[in-house]
Amino acid sequence: MSPEAPRPLAGLRVLDLTVALAGPYGTLLLAGLGAEVIKIEAPQGSDMARFNPPFYGRDGIHVGKMQEGDISLTILARSRAKRSISLDLKAERGRDLFLRLAETADIIVENMSDGTMERLGIDYARVAAVNPRIVYCSITGMGRPSPMPGVKAMDITIQALSGVMDTTGQPDGPPLRFGLPIADLLAPLYGIIGIQAALRQREATGVGQHVEISMLDALASLLPFEHVDVFQSHGFPPRTGSHHTRLTPFGVFPTADGHVSIAAATDAWAERVFEAMGRRELIEDPRFATRGPRAVNADAVNAMIEAWTRTLTTAQVIDALATQRGVPTAAVRTAAEVIADPHLRATGAIQPLVHPDAGEIAAVGGGIPIRMSGSTVGLDRPAPKLGADNAGIYGDLLGLDDAEIASLKAAGVI
Template sequence: MTNRPLEGIRVLDLTVALAGPYCTLLLAGLGAEVIKIEAPQGGDIARFNPPFYGKDGIHLGALEEGDVSLSILARARAKKSLSLDLKSAEGLRLFKELAKQSDIVVENLSDGTVERLGVDYDSLKGVNPRLIYCSITGMGRPSPYPGLKVMDIVVQALSGVMDTTGDKDGPPTRFGLPIADLLAPLYGVIGIQAALRQREATGQGQHVMTSMLDCLSSLLPFEHFDVFQRMGFPARSGNHQTRLAPFGIFRTSDGHVSIAAANDKWAGLIFEAMGQPQLIEDPRYATRGPRAVNADALNGMIEAWTRNLTTEQVIHALATSRGVPCVKVRTAREAMADPALRESGAIVPLVHPEAGEIDAVGSGIPIRMSGSTVGLDRPAPTLGANNAEVLGLLGLGADEIENLKSQGVI
């Protein structure tokens, strides 16, 4: 039995920025050998993202010699870096030789780029029919919005997700994380895993395609926003989920709590804790449907109670004493410092390739398996750090590699 589930699988990584690199980060964490192909002239654009870590610690200043972007330290862990000019004939030839020995190619380059470079799926499947080729795009190919530059905030706006986020009388609101950039690669990994499984039966690879817009928009129907809007409910309900009231974020005297009392029993226990048990007999609040219709008034009564208590007192009254789901709303820094999340590996320290562990954290691989291990146990490489190792797979010696370097191919 292999130690990691994807050991023996080789991935050629043609990704930049976030969506594609997160896909290959997950594959690396599952044990695949990921070879990150970067232009010799500078590499992934994420290498230029502040903040940087260098001799002056973590800073937001201009990139200086020796500095490394925290973006790369987070997104290129457990990968190998090959600097290779795919615009050159020799660089393209070497890439195709590597493709013959690889299982997967992942790309998220702008529309038309892989075709211009000659590394698109149609060009590579003749080189290696078993190759699984994953494209993560912003809008799909061809894009329904030709010429539109895709960023996460653009996808959020077009997906309809912004319409569901924010106060009902306020503007549409951006989700706090680059959710489209992070969701599409998850679907990409699912598609790749399925294609690997099918290849076992057919012996053939295939083209796996997913887009940020498709992935994010596909989640909207789970809340039936169209139906609820026809019934008069706003898409945006702020910090509350109206149809499940009482279900949301409530202010306390020293912070906020999250209360999720989606059934009649829990609602009755909240009324009991408030000293108003008779509310469970009130037809406006007795069952879920009427509570949804009267959610504003209900939430107002509950917050009038919670605002006079500390967070700890509300949690004691609801969660500890009555079993109603209620927790403190933590800050991001509090969550990232949670020893349980560190212990599980969901959040891990970032490591500089030379300086070692630094004062920043990265995402781990939040998967546990009983028969194998997962994880990102190698720091991100510097640009071209693995040139000799990777090109050695093709039988190239030191003199040949030095000649490629002098020609600017690597």
């Protein structure tokens, strides 16, 4: 696809009032798909992610105390392809400017704490009064009003409350946090789906709407897909470590030099695993011949496979199962190996980060993992400095002259 091909969301303007991860990741995706995303922060910087180590500055990349001129790698990653303006929404002039911007916008995304948007006077009802076509997306921890108003909705909190943590870890061990901030990353994906659906409905009705996404709802909605309630009622533990009991043999096994994943979820694949092990007699054993009995006897199956894989290198296991017998098997790669993968670099799923002054730096960010035949996507502009687009937005878009902009800056509104 030619780099001149259109971006699918080109022509849409997004006002980004998000902080931390859940909201900024959603607006990052919108920017990568071609929308004009204007990130709005207080003049001193109000996104808590600005203070997340590691930082990049005159001392290179470091994880120490933030110094003058440092920019968090978090911001360099999550603000790519966005524009940046500063605006004090607590000031009356700031609120008035925001509502003027809202009149020109198609989408607003916010993930502020309960009651914040109402206190500022820029909640959905107020914005819709000046722009009925607005699609206003709110990403919250547990909904509004929150069923647990005293609980701060951090990713680990949502993992704990959603039941997902109860399914992660060894059967005889404690619940474990999922390795990535999965609640923070999942909620904005649902947010993008909701925004796209609302835009589609707006084409028919001419009217926007309020899209509300709860991190708790999003993560908890996935729990029933594994039927944990039914399996627990039949004596299966909620946590099965690196194995999937219902699909045994299905899990991660140690080798002489690493680990492999084996997904022999069908009877035919399980037979081929037993054959590769030199244990064809297991195919006729009623405890292991079909999926149901294998699930009941998963510990015995996994122990036999582990005893075999430990005697072989990762490459030998892959050859015996994947190459020779077509059983889904793969090496468990390290995160460093994946980040360095030339294929993922070529597709743009992994891409170098760029500092607005220093250029490309020795760190990476995630790209937009979407390919389209008639348009392009991508995060091809570095994150701007805070307020870098004040003149363009306030001057060119809202028509303020230099004196008005200077007055706003002197008053601390921008």
